[in-house]
């Protein structure tokens with residue numbers, strides 16, 4: 128029984144991956160202004176922690192790509208307190224199926240101090256300012272070629 | 278020590294002597310230095326080297342003894358007829374990693390016929406898993422099988438995962454394994470095919486040459502009839518090597534494909550013609566011919582269509598004017614071709630159908646038993662109309678049934694209907710074009726996120742590459758799901774082979790060899806293969822880079838190098854998180870760092886032109902241009918790009 132549910136789980140994983148690869152790729156980047164709430168951590172240390180804890184895995188190295196980009200959205204990142212509450216409130220049940228959901232980060236596994244440093248680093252993120260489609264030669268070429276297909 | 282040196286000299290002399298008769302054909306010797314020296318006068322005169330003694334030959338061969346000398350002259354070995362049988366089937370390539378259990382056959386492939394080594398051409402594989410996946414990729418691109426040879430027992434075991442993937446993907450692959458009862462016992466078995474029976478479509482171990490030739494033909498037919506899949510013939514060394522002066526290649530009878538009957542064809546034609554807004558949902562057909570027929574039918578009846586061309590090969594051209602939602606999404610008659618359809622759905626037999634005969638030891642692979650469309654592995658198309666229930670599938674081959682429907686449509690269509698359909702087609706074309714531009718505009722806005730970021734976004738790779746290849750004949754043969762699937766929205770999948778889809782059963786180590794297989798298909802057809810290559814996938818069997826270089830395959834590899842088995846990294850990270858242990862160790866066993874792998878050097882080591890790693894997005898376009906230019910000259914090229922993980 129356990130074996131067969133595992134087999135199904137890994138298969139499901141393979142199928143789910145199809146959906147996950149694209150992330151939120153079809154949603155246009157949001158353009159909300161960054162939060163202005165106070166920051167207490169050390170951004171330089173936060174950078175190392177952003178990598179070490181694997182935040183980049185789903186949010187990209189710059190918070191702009193991947194399964195859950197956040198630059199321009201901000202959402203749960205509005206305040207340091209809100210961010211820490213969010214980390215602590217993630218799923219903490221043993222999952223049956225492999226998942227790329229946001230994991231839970233308890234105080235024991237990611238102390239407040241580290242969380243504050245990560246928050247400070249995240250707050251330095253800015254949009255890498257993607258160009259207008261018409262100003263990026265490749266993007267513009269794609270659009271113009273499609274228009275001419277008629 | 279002195280003895281071994283002497284032996285080496287003896288062997289080299291032996292090789293030199295042997296090469297003398299064929300010098301004109303030799304392009305590269307194993308030792309470049311030896312070649313350079315050979316034109317200089319040799320110490321000790323220029324007389325022919327003495328023939329090696331038996332002891333020297335024995336030593337040279339190590340514990341591998343040479344085959345016993347035949348007691349009679351072999352003028353027409355059975356393997357020549359085997360090769361002729363394969364040739365008559367039009368098989369273009371045979372891929373193999375060498376093994377003595379098929380040395381007779383290999384010798385015939387490379388020496389028999391005029392010219393030898395053509396149809397099929399021998400392709401050197403560095404791993405059996407690569408050989409089979411090459412055949413997998415080739416068949417997806419061409420809609421027909423090529424051949425792979427496997428060494429007895431061990432070669433089959435190396436090939437197993439790839440065979441499994443082709444089976445799951447329902448892709449025809451023809452395989453021959455050797456069985457040498459007189460050599461290394463561990464390489465023989467009394468039921469060789471038994472190891473892979475539960476995930477092959479058909480196998481046979483013939484006892485006579487005549488049976489062997491028929492078995493090759495039957496294996497071919499079984500492979501290409503639905504449910505398509507890998508088939509295996511086990512051939513003993515005796516059958517390969519024995520003289521067969523009087524044997525003949527048996528007359529080949531092509532297989533028959535099950536079709537819908539005439540009444541059903543009439544009904545479907547009437548349904549399409551009477552409908553105000555008919556729709557055709559196209560899944561994965563078998564061959565390019567099937568795609569052509571689907572286009573013909575859609576154009577005849579002016580139906581809007583959906584396609585599976587962004588999921589895999591052999592589906593409706595994505596940017597055909599009829600492909601898209603159409604002018605009105607309330608469809609009153611939907612025909613599914615290897616896809617669900619609300620009023621009629623023609624779907625070939627599921628893999629589940631053959632499981633009882635094949636999986637006799639009841640391994641019970643998951644995901645196969647359910648569903649009319651084979652289950653598992655993301656096959657088939659979508660879109661029998663929004664929310665429309667699907668008709669009970671009619672079990673028949675859609676591709677073979679299409680001519681019957683087309684005939685009926687032509688017979689039944691009135692001139693009034695014809696005019697209406699032309700008018701409708703024009704409206705669909707306008708609506709689909711508008712829908713396309715709207716979707717593309719949104720996609721471009723979305724995918725430009727992180728455009729200027731470092732490392733490079735996966736979207737930028739696809740976006741920069743597309744303008745460089747959009748006017749070329751191309752085939753994206755690597756699965757794109759881990760790399761964002763950006764081709765789906767940005768590129769035009771208009772050929773049966775535009776995108777070859779996923780691995781079949783989610784097995785990694787597929788992308789690179791599948792691209793090499795697609796490269797074989799592309800080479801003779803002036804096409805180029807695009808390989809957006811994830812790093813984990815390449816490292817299972819990177820020797821395929823050598824195969825691509827050696828055979829000069831038109832393949833552009835662009836690394837999606839995230840220095841990890843990133844999918845697994847995310848899984849482990851989540852697992853650690855939900856267990857309250859944090860993500861700090863998640864990289865152990867799931868990342869490729871300390872040291873980073875240098876893929877440009879790896880490619881160079883295999884002789885492939887390469888550059889990178891590139892981290893600066895502004896350098897990407899120029900590199901891609903160099904890559905495309907190289908591939909167009911016939912030289913495969915690899916660009917290492919350090920990317921965002923997803």
Ligand SMILES: Cc1ncc(C[n+]2csc(CCOP(=O)(O)OP(=O)(O)O)c2C)c(N)n1
Pocket residue numbers: 759760783784785786811812813814815839841842843844845922
């Ligand atoms: C043969 C095989 N072994 C292991 C796995 C588990 N697996 C699934 S995804 C994955 C990572 C693949 O890494 P890569 O090709 O670099 O893609 P990435 O996720 O990094 O984009 C692995 C190892 C598999 N699917 N197949």
Ligand SMILES: [Mg+2]
Pocket residue numbers: 811812813814837838839840841842843
């Ligand atoms: Mg990777």
